Amino acid sequence: MxxxxxxxxxxxxxxxxxxxxxxxxxxxxxxxxxxxxxxxxxxxxxxxxxxxxxxxxxxxxxxxxxxxxxxxxxxxxxxxxxxxxxxxxxxxxxxxxxxxxxxxxxxxxxxxxxxxxxxxxxxxxxxxxxxxxxxxxxxxxxxxxxxxxxxxxxxxxxxxxxxxxxxxxxxxxxxxxxxxxxDPAALASCRITPGADAGVFALEPRFRLDRRGFTFTAILSAEGRELTRVTVPAATGVPVTVPVPSPRLWCPSDPFLYDFVFEVRNENGGLIDRVESYAGLRKVHIEGNMVYLNNEPVFQRLVLDQGFYPDGIWTAPSDAALKRDIELSLEAGFNGARLHQKVFEERYFYWADKLGYLTWGEYPSWGLDWHLPEARYRYLEEWLEVISRDVNHPSIVAWSPLNESAHPSPETLAIAYPDQATLERYRTFVRNIYDRTKCFDPTRPVNDSSGYIHAKTDLWTVHPYRATAAELKAALRPADSEVMTHAPKHECAYTGQPYIVDEWGGFKFIPESHRKTAQAGWGYHGLDLKTPEELCAKIEEQVDVMIADPGIAGYCYTQLTDVEQEENGVYCYDRTPKVPGGDLKRIFGKKPAWDKTK
Missing domain, CATH: 2.60.120.260 (Galactose-binding domain-like)
Incomplete structure (x- = not known):
């Protein structure tokens, strides 16, 4: 070791x-x-x-x-x-x-x-x-x-x-x-865009230096067998198409990954750089109010994952711990995670790619004062750096650049947006974020602001924390609107986007084994459930509301683990389970009413 x-x-x-x-x-x-x-x-x-x-x-x-x-x-x-x-x-x-x-x-x-x-x-x-x-x-x-x-x-x-x-x-x-x-003329990066419908990967190599007579070779393999080899002049930014014979698509049930080797050779044919990589051939797009994965509608059963660890805070104690968090989520019945208010390290996405785990990439936007030009500048600069680093990962199926950009209470909104001009500056900024994200990566949907005030978005996301199933159902389908809106006078109109409940739940339950050591913590709704059975019943009645609604394209439960004083995870902060094995998987694994597959 x-x-x-x-x-x-x-x-x-x-x-x-x-x-x-x-x-x-x-x-x-x-x-x-x-x-x-x-x-x-x-x-x-x-x-x-x-x-x-x-x-x-x-x-x-x-x-x-x-x-x-x-x-x-x-x-x-x-x-x-x-x-x-x-x-x-x-x-x-x-x-x-x-x-x-x-x-x-x-x-x-x-x-x-x-x-x-x-x-x-x-x-x-x-x-x-x-x-x-x-x-x-x-x-x-x-x-x-x-x-x-x-x-x-x-x-x-x-x-x-x-x-x-x-x-x-x-x-x-x-x-x-x-x-x-x-080498001074080595490969600097290579963007890999999957073309699932065409059965190709589109590459965009960038070199540290451009040199006359140099070549770039992409070698595609599967399970140790070479499939395709393409050699072109080495030129930064010039696209390279790599055909994939008999394509096998990446998906949660079959997270198949192709291997790549990239080679750079000089004018004499000498090898100056060799880089190993991998990619998943898959497609994400929207039709109507549904998200599609590989041209099939996919119901995203996500969990909110904040990526905190008792001993490492933002840093996982080991690579195995990164992998284990994904395995724990899968064991609880989720098929992915909204990675919340943190940019996870690259090794996490490697394991998500390997395990067939759907993820949403998010920026830690809380703390930024949008009224400050310096804050807006810094945000945009780093957000594009984040996308650039992670864009090749097949497990990432959406970008979520902002979270709850202003709480929709009248008091808070009056402070954040005291007049129409201030509100429009915010909307312009969010539209700019959306446009820049889509310009850099047109292959994934963008959730402009998770919950609260939408300005321009591919996904209509809401945060209906409600104590009962009846309250949740009423919030999701209000009498005066097609969908829930957090701040109708402040956000853009709903135009038929996929409707995703990307935060809900948050039910507090502390197992008997942890009650003596638990902090004086909290969960949503003021509930303090006493048994695993009570927790499961509370979760299941709300899952049933959402999967029965044919207009809901997915959900994200709060949350995977407790984090310090916030004690509403389905696992404790130390990753020990709160519910006997299989009970949560039965609930979170339920399919929506429109899914007739076995």
């Missing part, structure tokens, strides 16, 4: 596993409460760092070895590393899975790069600073001003303690840090 935490290769759709170096493990760090570290040249004076931290776990987590949970707006990290001598002459890349929020990196005291955004992965070319075979020092400064209104924090708490549906904060490095050596 590796002594390095999270030792697995982090990027399974773009693999060069013979030329990488994992930098997870012990780093030195120093809190910078006065935010004066740069002025004091801490990027050079690393001997003064007074703590040890285990990367990639944030300092708020127990797995980091620190567990400090008050605000840390500024922190410095440092570690020594040695680039392998055989990397001499190569381009050396320094990759970060994610750093919350703004990162500045120095190599031996010289600035190597800056990145802004707490959820997107990023890379710096440090070739100019690299000294293969010689010990060097990397310093990372993370600035995390969560309460500024200019950065998305998702469900991180904006007060000193966790409260309501806000939880322990995440500061600094929270995903794998690693080095990679590549």
């Amino acid at each position: 590796s002594s390095i935490p999270r030792p697995e290769y982090p990027r399974m759709q773009f693999r060069r596993e013979d030329s990488w170096l994992n930098l997870n493990g012990e780093w030195r760090c120093r809190f910078d409460f006065g935010k004066t570290g740069v002025e004091r040249s801490w990027q050079e004076k690393t001997d003064a760092y007074d703590r040890t931290i285990l990367v990639p776990f944030c300092p708020e987590s127990t797995l980091s070895g620190i567990g400090y949970t008050d605000f840390i707006e500024s922190i410095f990290y440092a570690r020594r590393f040695t680039i392998p001598a055989e990397w001499a002459g190569k381009t050396v890349l320094l990759h970060f899975g994610a750093v919350d929020y703004a990162a500045t990196v120095w190599i031996d005291g010289r600035e190597a790069g800056r990145h802004q955004g707490g959820s997107a992965s990023f890379t710096f070319d440090i070739t100019a600073f690299a000294r293969p075979g010689v010990e060097q020092t990397v310093v990372v400064h993370a600035l995390d001003e969560l309460r500024s209104g200019c950065q998305g924090g998702g469900k991180q708490s904006y007060g000193p303690y966790s409260a309501g549906c806000h939880y322990t904060r995440v500061t600094g490095i929270w995903q794998t840090v690693w080095l990679e050596a590549v």
